[in-house]
Amino acid sequence: MSEILGGFCRDLLEDHEQGIRLDPETVAARFVSWFGVSAIPTLDELTGLARRTGLGEVLEGKRMDGLRGAHIGQPGGEYHIYYRDDLWEGSKAQTLAHEIYEIILENMGVKDSGSEPDPLVCLQAERFAVSVLMQPDIFAPCAEDCGLDVAALHDRFGSSYASAALRLAEVVKRPPLLVVLYGHSEKGDPALWPAGDDLARLRAKVVRRTRGFRAQRSQLMGGWRGGMPHRDRAVPPGSLAESAARSGETEYAEEDCLAAAATPVIWKGRLAKVAVVAVPADYRNALEPQLGRQEGRPDARNNPRAALAAH
Secondary structure: HHHHHHHHHHHHHHHHOOOOOOOOHHHHHHHHHHOOOOOOOOOHHHHHHHHHHEEEEEEEEHHHHHHHHHEEEEOOOOOOEEEOOOOOHHHHHHHHHOOOOOHHHHOOOOOOOOOOOOHHHHHHHHHHHHHHHHHHHHHHHHHOOOOOOOHHHHHHHHHHHHHHHHHHHHHHOOOOOOOEEEEOOOOOOOOOOOOOOOOHHEEEEEEEEOOOOOOOOOOHHHHHOOOOOOOEOOOOOOOOOHHHHHHHOEEEEEEEEEEEEEEEEOOEEEEEEEEEEEHHHHHHHHHHHHHHHHOOOOOOOOOHHHHHHHO
């Protein structure tokens, strides 16, 4: 173990002995401060940090038994850290940060080196990774500036849509919100997806609401049957998500004391995702920044600015 990494781990252990809770978010904040990580770190930055601090060499792997990443201890206390070469850059950065967290736990003596993957540790490592890549003090104002737009946050932070959606529900305190991300059941390059109805293949991958957002029956979110979305369910017929999927554009509407925006993601000409964010109607203005590009459309449902101006 390098002296730099050792110092960081000793610092964390001292806090632990004093009863300070070291949840992944806290460890991530300490990591960012200790190692001088930038506001929006890149894969190149994290790779350089690993080398500079003695964590080890970052390498690309191929199949890796289905894993996205792995790390292997080397003589001298360093590691070889691997991520799959077929991952896109944002996923590589998140995988690298994930492996760094597991290395930190090993050097603190919390996790045995070379042990089988632990689902709980993996969940903690993912939370650490997104907390490093989407730091709350940076993410929260960006979320406000873009109108809680999952697609814009994906672009800004280079994260997956799912990570951006989950982070939105973790970081934003006001307004109360519900975020739903529908994703295509097919993986890989859309150019290779089988022909057919992309809308029928969408399933809810993320469904998260924050404290203060009350679940209620809503056609906007639940379609003709009402209710709230559920994970792994299809896009509800008659919902705002379906409207956005069919129009190929951001849709806005208000109903049942809610205001909601739904944004489709078109990738290589195929409908890949739909992101929906709902807030109590009193907070409708929080969505306005993501809706500006819809100005000039003919009716209130498809012209968010007109709908907002009416209140």
